[in-house]
Amino acid sequence: MLGTRRKPERRDPQATRRALLEAATRLFAQSGFDGVPIGAVAARAGVNKALISYHFGGKRGLYVAILESGFAAMAERLQAVGPEARDARDELHGLLEAFRRMAHDHPGFPTLFLREVLASGIEPRVVPHVARIVAVTRRLAERGVRERRFRRVDPLLLHFGLVGGLAFFFATEPARRRAASQGRLPFAQPDAKAFVRFVEELTLRGLRPGPPDPSPTRPRRKGARA
Amino acid sequence: MLGTRRKPERRDPQATRRALLEAATRLFAQSGFDGVPIGAVAARAGVNKALISYHFGGKRGLYVAILESGFAAMAERLQAVGPEARDARDELHGLLEAFRRMAHDHPGFPTLFLREVLASGIEPRVVPHVARIVAVTRRLAERGVRERRFRRVDPLLLHFGLVGGLAFFFATEPARRRAASQGRLPFAQPDAKAFVRFVEELTLRGLRPGPPDPSPTRPRRKGARA
DNA sequence: GTCTATAGGCTGATAGAC
DNA sequence: GTCTATCAGCCTATAGAC
Numbered sequence A, B: 001m002l003g004t005r006r007k008p009e010r011r012d013p014q015a016t017r018r019a020l021l022e023a024a025t026r027l028f029a030q031s032g033f034d035g036v037p038i039g040a041v042a043a044r045a046g047v048n049k050a051l052i053s054y055h056f057g058g059k060r061g062l063y064v065a066i067l068e069s070g071f072a073a074m075a076e077r078l079q080a081v082g083p084e085a086r087d088a089r090d091e092l093h094g095l096l097e098a099f100r101r102m103a104h105d106h107p108g109f110p111t112l113f114l115r116e117v118l119a120s121g122i123e124p125r126v127v128p129h130v131a132r133i134v135a136v137t138r139r140l141a142e143r144g145v146r147e148r149r150f151r152r153v154d155p156l157l158l159h160f161g162l163v164g165g166l167a168f169f170f171a172t173e174p175a176r177r178r179a180a181s182q183g184r185l186p187f188a189q190p191d192a193k194a195f196v197r198f199v200e201e202l203t204l205r206g207l208r209p210g211p212p213d214p215s216p217t218r219p220r221r222k223g224a225r226a
Numbered sequence C: 001g002t003c004t005a006t007a008g009g010c011t012g013a014t015a016g017a018c
Numbered sequence D: 001g002t003c004t005a006t007c008a009g010c011c012t013a014t015a016g017a018c
Helices: A013-031 A038-045 A050-056 A059-084 A088-105 A109-118 A124-146 A155-181 A192-207 B013-031 B038-045 B050-056 B059-084 B088-105 B109-118 B124-146 B155-181 B192-207
Strands: none
Touching: A013 A038, A013 A050, A013 A059, A013 A109, A038 A050, A050 A059, A059 A088, A059 A109, A059 A124, A088 A109, A088 A124, A088 A155, A088 A192, A109 A155, A109 B109, A109 B155, A124 A155, A155 A192, A155 B109, A155 B155, A155 B192, A192 B155, A192 B192, B013 B038, B013 B050, B013 B059, B013 B109, B038 B050, B050 B059, B059 B088, B059 B109, B059 B124, B088 B109, B088 B124, B088 B155, B088 B192, B109 B155, B124 B155, B155 B192
């Protein structure tokens, strides 16, 4: 029912807003803020482009609206996992699932997210949400150590490793899908669930407490640290 | 000495090309292709903007030139690691270092790389290089299994986990630096070397052959696989 | 709330002098 | 090879009719 508005007849203004948000999310994700003419958003939403200024106060306003609701939803979903998890391992599983479901429910958000953290001036209004998300991983790391299930690692590094891998995978998924449909993907299309399972297992094993390396002393390159 | 060209006097045309490539790399990385006016590139390079058309045939030509040389350099560096490594563990170490050095020598490339794989139509001329990079991780996974140092995992998933985490970290580094200098970073500035070391250790431990989980049976959520 | 028409700014490219 | 001057095209925003 989205994108089916063709007649100049008046409908529900909320529907107009939603259609614009929907269309803009996909297009901004695909081509970036500067890569999308406002007319393209309007066309995809099936509404007049002047309505963007009317409802969101301009192109930038539309963009920020999308961005903020996306980041807020993400932070909320991730924060909800911890309290319901039995232990750190369970929480890791829950966080990965939450991330995957977010990408599923809001296709385009991961890409938007990545584009935003790539940009110079990250939108000030999303900074608090970013902070909340970072805090989630930090608490996970601390919890794992407290429960003696994880070895002690820098929580921030864990955050970047985890979020980075996931964000990259899901942000590039739409592009892969498009490339694949044109037969221009130089490898097989990886499955999202399989990837998440892989990350979970790798992280769980990788964080397991214990000695660094039980195998015969690993040879080091000449320039390596003592 | 780059960006010091001010006088209309004639200099080395190669210097002009290099200055433009240098300037464009940073600016395109920072703001994306559509976010950078050609005049800004010229200004930063200290060159007249008409020279972009003259030397590269236009804005897009300049962009593709950067992109291709970056991807080619990356693929080459990664491919050079395997033959020199003693074993799969050593190769992993070498790959991570190569990635880090690439990010160091070509600041802006990781960001450019990420922006490109995010976009809808990945530039056809870089596809072969992407394929080469994917092949490197695939061979690493196979080598590790053959040498009985890694458990058997889907090489493509390993590739995404590894490259994704690294690309995310290094691509967002310039933005973090900028945010930090304005006091708008909601967390501490992570160190590149520390991150690479973390990824190496996590991956090495995570790929170690052996049973999934030696700890007391992990409780599973109701919906989980058998 | 929605549409049409238009204004005004900026962008990328090039012709032509040096 | 490099520069100045210029132009056509597209883009966002808005005034005003409905």
